[in-house]
Amino acid sequence: MTYPIYLLKRQARRLSRAKNIPLHDALDQIARREGFQAWSHLSSAITRQADPEPNLVSAPGGLLLIGARPGQGKTVTGLIWAxxxxxxxxxxxxxxxxxxxxxxxxxxxxxxxxxxxxxxRLQIDLTDGLDADHIISRLGAAQPGDIAIVDYLQLLDQNRRSPPLRDQVTRLRALAQEKRMRIACLSQIDRRFELSGKSLPDYTDVRRADALGANLFDKAYFLHKGRTGLVALSTSG
Known part of the structure; x- marks a missing residue:
């Protein structure tokens, strides 16, 4: 789907008010736009009736991974969260x-x-050669509850002079804990997931997961074809 389901519901409510039509008609219109026959069809295609609001998926001091294949809504999720x-x-x-x-x-x-x-209160930074050192330098004045979105994880070490990816993520996690802020890293999912038969990716599907290990992120939020899943990951403390 284009957007998480809770946002589609918001859009339907706005459409209902704007066109002065019943909410169920607005929901059906939104569902058809998303490629479903009706809202009931869309609802039956997902495992959960509503996505968690982004503010609920990570506590201050947490490092979150948002993972999905292209076009599944990870960027939208990060932007809504921010x-x-x-x-x-x-x-x-x-x-x-x-x-x-x-x-x-x-x-x-x-x-x-x-x-x-x-x-x-919104900062957009598109610096070439973006890596953890640069991110940390820009977040020196961060306050508890502030948020940072990194788009995307696997590009952090594309500059050969940058530290290995695991080292960078370790530093970002330390920053989140020190500042009591929340940091979310958008992540690519390996294309092999689409042949796996699974309805949602998991951490093993994260591209370059072998270079990261599983103990850096507090939680991971996965999206695929309208389905979402929030999982806790083991951390090193």
Whole structure:
């Protein structure tokens, strides 16, 4: 689907008010836009009736992995998480090697987050050669509850002068704990997942998981074809 299901419900409520139509009609219209026959069809295609709100998936001081194949909603999930932090009075930093600033702003506008786009609590950093050292340097003044989104994990060590990926993620986790902030790393999922028969990816499907180990992230949030799953991961403390 284009967006997580809780956001589709929000869009349906807005559509209902804008067109003065019953909510069930608006839900069906949203479902058809997403390629389903009706809302009931969409609902039956997912294992959960609602996604957790992004603010619930990681406590302050936590490091979260958001993993999905392309087009499944991981970037949208990260942006919603950041935008909701801004709306609640925290700062949000988006570090990306994938998106342009106009593209990120356009996504936020489509998500009905115009106020976030113009907020001085939102920082968008698209520095070439982005790595953990740079991220840490930009978050020196972070406060408890602030959020950082890293788009995406597997690009952090593309610069040969940057430390190995595991070392960088270890430093980001230490930063999250020290500042009592929340950091989410968007992650690629290996294409072999699509041949696995599983309805959702898991940590073994994370691209370059062997270079990371499983003890760095507090939680992982996976998305695929409207299904979502939040899992706790063992951590080293």
């Amino acid at each position: 935008a909701d932090a801004v709306r609640s009075g925290h700062r949000a930093s988006i570090f990306s090697l994938e998106e342009t600033e106009p593209a990120i702003q356009a996504r936020l506008l489509r998500l009905d987050r115009r106020d976030v786009v113009t907020s001085d």
